[in-house]
Amino acid sequence: MPSFAQLVRRVEEELGQGHRYAHSVRVARCADLLAQRHGADPRKARLAGLLHDLARLYSPERLVAECEARGLPIDIAERRHPMLLHAKLGAAIASERFGVRDPLVLSAIEKHTTAAGEMSSLDCIVYLADSLEPGRSFPERADLWRLALDDLAGAMRAVLLLTIRHNARKGVGSVPATLAAAASFGLTVADGVPPEVRASAS
Numbered sequence: 001m002p003s004f005a006q007l008v009r010r011v012e013e014e015l016g017q018g019h020r021y022a023h024s025v026r027v028a029r030c031a032d033l034l035a036q037r038h039g040a041d042p043r044k045a046r047l048a049g050l051l052h053d054l055a056r057l058y059s060p061e062r063l064v065a066e067c068e069a070r071g072l073p074i075d076i077a078e079r080r081h082p083m084l085l086h087a088k089l090g091a092a093i094a095s096e097r098f099g100v101r102d103p104l105v106l107s108a109i110e111k112h113t114t115a116a117g118e119m120s121s122l123d124c125i126v127y128l129a130d131s132l133e134p135g136r137s138f139p140e141r142a143d144l145w146r147l148a149l150d151d152l153a154g155a156m157r158a159v160l161l162l163t164i165r166h167n168a169r170k171g172v173g174s175v176p177a178t179l180a181a182a183a184s185f186g187l188t189v190a191d192g193v194p195p196e197v198r199a200s201a202s
């Protein structure tokens, strides 16, 4: 396995855009810190954080085409919003081009955008690092980051609720994976979370 510094250089080349590269490095640092605080493996967290957005700059057409070429499943929500596919395609690219075989690291990359009904500590760490890295500018960010340092599940509940409310205000609804994640962290209709709907029914 190459050193972290070597990986950072390769990610910079692969992404080819300074803004996304800087975000990826910040997510790696935040994930490392959260892992140290919560007893997860900081090296795995850093690796997943660094590689999480490898496909983020692909066009919608390319995301669909590359997922189809690999036989990766595409659900209805992903057909409507191909940007969502950058997470699972990013995991495939991390495996193919960076030699990542660790299922924990690949899972954290795959779940970083929508979260999921079943999440490991590492999945939560990378999801929160991506949501709360200091380049994000929403007003609750700093408080939520402090919460994440102390309470991973509490931060997951807070970030998921914020995301679901934000989506509702935009009138776009949340994808089933996000609603399943909310349910798994104990959020209910009383919190303003709509019941989960199956992707096939939407």
Ligand SMILES: [Fe+2]
Residues within 6 Å of the ligand: 052, 053, 056, 086, 112, 113
């Ligand atoms: Fe992403």
Ligand SMILES: [Fe+2]
Residues within 6 Å of the ligand: 023, 027, 052, 053, 130
């Ligand atoms: Fe990201």
